Amino acid sequence: xxxxxxxxxxxxxxxxxxxxxxxxxxxxxxxxxxxxxxxxxxxxxxxxxxxxxxxxxxxxxxxxxxxxxxxxxxxxxxxxxxxxxxxxxxxxxxxxxxxxxxxxxxxxxxxxxxxxxxxxxxxxxxxxxxxxxxxxxxxxxxxxxxxxxxxxxxxxxxxxxxxxxxxxxxxxxxxxxxxxxxxxxxxxxxxxxxxxxxxxxxxxxxxxxxxxxxxxxxxxxxxxxxxxxxxxxxxxxxxxxxxxxxxxxxxxxxxxxxxxxxxxxxxxxxx
Amino acid sequence: xxxxxxxxxxxxxxxxxxxxxxxxxxxxxxxxxxxxxxxxxxxxxxxxxxxxxxxxxxxxxxxxxxxxxxxxxxxxxxxxxxxxxxxxxxxxxxxxxxxxxxxxxxxxxxxxxxxxxxxxxxxxxxxxxxxxxxxxxxxxxxxxxxxxxxxxxxxxxxxxxxxxxxxxxxxxxxxxxxxxxxxxxxxxxxxxxxxxxxxxxxxxxxxxxxxxxxxxxxxxxxxxxxxxxxxxxxxxxxxxxxxxxxxxxxxxxxxxxxxxxxxxxxxxxxxxxxxxxxxxxxxxxxxxxxxxxxxxxxxxxxxxxxxxxxxxxxxxxx
Numbered sequence: 001x002x003x004x005x006x007x008x009x010x011x012x013x014x015x016x017x018x019x020x021x022x023x024x025x026x027x028x029x030x031x032x033x034x035x036x037x038x039x040x041x042x043x044x045x046x047x048x049x050x051x052x053x054x055x056x057x058x059x060x061x062x063x064x065x066x067x068x069x070x071x072x073x074x075x076x077x078x079x080x081x082x083x084x085x086x087x088x089x090x091x092x093x094x095x096x097x098x099x100x101x102x103x104x105x106x107x108x109x110x111x112x113x114x115x116x117x118x119x120x121x122x123x124x125x126x127x128x129x130x131x132x133x134x135x136x137x138x139x140x141x142x143x144x145x146x147x148x149x150x151x152x153x154x155x156x157x158x159x160x161x162x163x164x165x166x167x168x169x170x171x172x173x174x175x176x177x178x179x180x181x182x183x184x185x186x187x188x189x190x191x192x193x194x195x196x197x198x199x200x201x202x203x204x205x206x207x208x209x210x211x212x213x214x215x216x217x218x219x220x221x222x223x224x225x226x227x228x229x230x231x232x233x234x235x236x237x238x239x240x241x242x243x244x245x246x247x248x249x250x251x252x253x254x255x256x257x258x259x260x261x262x263x264x265x266x267x268x269x270x271x
Numbered sequence: 272x273x274x275x276x277x278x279x280x281x282x283x284x285x286x287x288x289x290x291x292x293x294x295x296x297x298x299x300x301x302x303x304x305x306x307x308x309x310x311x312x313x314x315x316x317x318x319x320x321x322x323x324x325x326x327x328x329x330x331x332x333x334x335x336x337x338x339x340x341x342x343x344x345x346x347x348x349x350x351x352x353x354x355x356x357x358x359x360x361x362x363x364x365x366x367x368x369x370x371x372x373x374x375x376x377x378x379x380x381x382x383x384x385x386x387x388x389x390x391x392x393x394x395x396x397x398x399x400x401x402x403x404x405x406x407x408x409x410x411x412x413x414x415x416x417x418x419x420x421x422x423x424x425x426x427x428x429x430x431x432x433x434x435x436x437x438x439x440x441x442x443x444x445x446x447x448x449x450x451x452x453x454x455x456x457x458x459x460x461x462x463x464x465x466x467x468x469x470x471x472x473x474x475x476x477x478x479x480x481x482x483x484x485x486x487x488x489x490x491x492x493x494x495x496x497x498x499x500x501x502x503x504x505x506x507x508x509x510x511x512x513x514x515x516x517x518x519x520x521x522x523x524x525x526x527x528x529x530x531x532x533x534x535x536x537x538x539x540x541x542x543x544x545x546x547x548x549x550x551x552x553x554x555x556x557x558x559x560x561x562x563x564x565x566x567x568x569x570x571x572x573x574x575x576x577x578x579x580x581x582x583x584x585x586x587x588x589x
Contacts (some may be wrong), residue, residue: 052333
């Protein structure tokens with residue numbers, strides 16, 4: 001069960017961040033960048049799909065009694081009652097916010113190009129070290145997804161690092177906007193390294209990643225890029241958390257309202 | 272060479288199907304016509320991202336979402352090739368954007384219609400991309416080299432999009448009663464605007480004769496429209512949907528479908544700005560441009576700073 005929860009933590013991060021980034025499609029500041037950021041969104045979405053498929057396989061293999069305890073969602077409970085198998089779409093479209101395990105950082109609004117770049121940069125740096133370690137997982141499906149994803153994430157990190165530097169060290173206006181965006185998003189970075197029960201159990205089983213270990217690497221990378229970008233880490237050290245335990249910001253409800261609209265309004269149909 | 276002989280040389284190339292390239296001499300009007308047509312086409316691609324972009328966050332499955340995102344991204348790519356092709360004629364992308372934002376340049380009117388249900392993603396792919404392909408395949412042999420080469424890439428992707436759109440419609444048409452209704456409703460709303468995409472009747476199309484002479488255009492509006500109707504009506508039958516035209520009838524003699532009168536009043540009104548979404552589409556493009564100004568300024572400032580730092584280093588090293 002920890003393996004399933006753990007997989008959902010990673011999948012939900014990918015889905016929700018991919019959703020946020022996809023909101024840019026057609027509205028980017030430069031046509032080339034509109035195309036580039038949409039590519040990133042597609043990568044996150046692709047990762048989410050692989051992870052949800054893995055999670056659905058694990059879920060379908062569970063005994064009926066255990067299935068009932070996992071999600072609050074009435075729509076999923078109905079499927080369990082009918083002994084139906086679930087798939088990637090059921091996990092994305094039929095759970096409510098309290099069943100989602102993504103970190104709060106990923107659900108923060110796009111606001112402007114600066115906020116979007118900073119959010120991506122903090123997450124990409126985390127994701128890079130996370131997937132690097134996850135390649136060693138004894139869960140061979142997770143290890144394979146990590147290996148494939150790492151190629152994409154390496155590009156994401158390069159892209160967001162370059163934009164951090166370009167905008168931080170650009171004009172007075174861009175620097176001020178970027179510092180504001182860093183200050184806002186910084187408070188959501190602590191949660192990336194919080195170890196939930198699933199994180200601890202998976203680490204102990206040789207299938208998960210030691211988040212304390214990658215925090216040091218992450219910090220080093222973030223310091224280096226911020227320095228080159230002439231930006232600084234805010235003095236306020238307060239960190240928000242709760243997403244990994246299913247306690248989300250107000251934003252997630254609206255994301256899910258849009259994301260799940262079709263499946264909720266027209267249930268049980270093939271699209 | 273005198274202007275006269277330049278003109279003769281150009282005409283000879285056109286007549287013998289030799290492509291005109293950016294460095295070649297060309298008549299001013301040929302250049303102007305191409306800039307108008309290519310930039311209008313490029314604008315249509317990027318404005319065209321908006322109606323479909325409207326459903327990215329609400330696509331009904333993860334697979335459909337990925338396909339739609341990739342499709343809208345492709346349209347951005349088409350805009351990019353086309354702006355680049357137009358730039359070879361001596362206009363900048365910023366100038367073209369300015370013409371779009373001030374309303375001086377047009378884009379395909381079809382994108383001023385709203386996407387109300389998920390089925391519209393199917394109808395746009397099937398009908399709008401289908402009509403676009405009819406228009407665009409002949410452009411792969413258009414007389415201006417950079418435009419023709421851009422169109423080869425565009426057409427390959429468009430025909431893929433068209434199949435994806437048809438597949439969405441087919442899935443709906445084979446689905447529940449509600450889904451069938453959704454598909455029929457989308458066909459009802461998109462049919463006539465798609466037919467109008469080919470432009471006014473030949474008799475009312477001021478640019479056609481000259482464009483045909485220059486081999487920028489290869490077929491007339493009415494020829495392409497007829498071809499589109501003949502093909503698409505059969506496809507609608509195949510999936511059990513009804514084309515919303517009571518006058519539609521196979522004409523054995525002509526070997527074509529006869530069809531009812533087109534509401535040109537509606538067409539010209541949408542062109543003039545009175546379509547359901549003209550204001551929204553233009554506003555979205557202008558917002559993206561204006562909200563992105565600080566990003567573009569910063570990118571420019573940073574690249575200049577970097578250049579200066581590099582030169583500084585080289586001077587010191589020397």
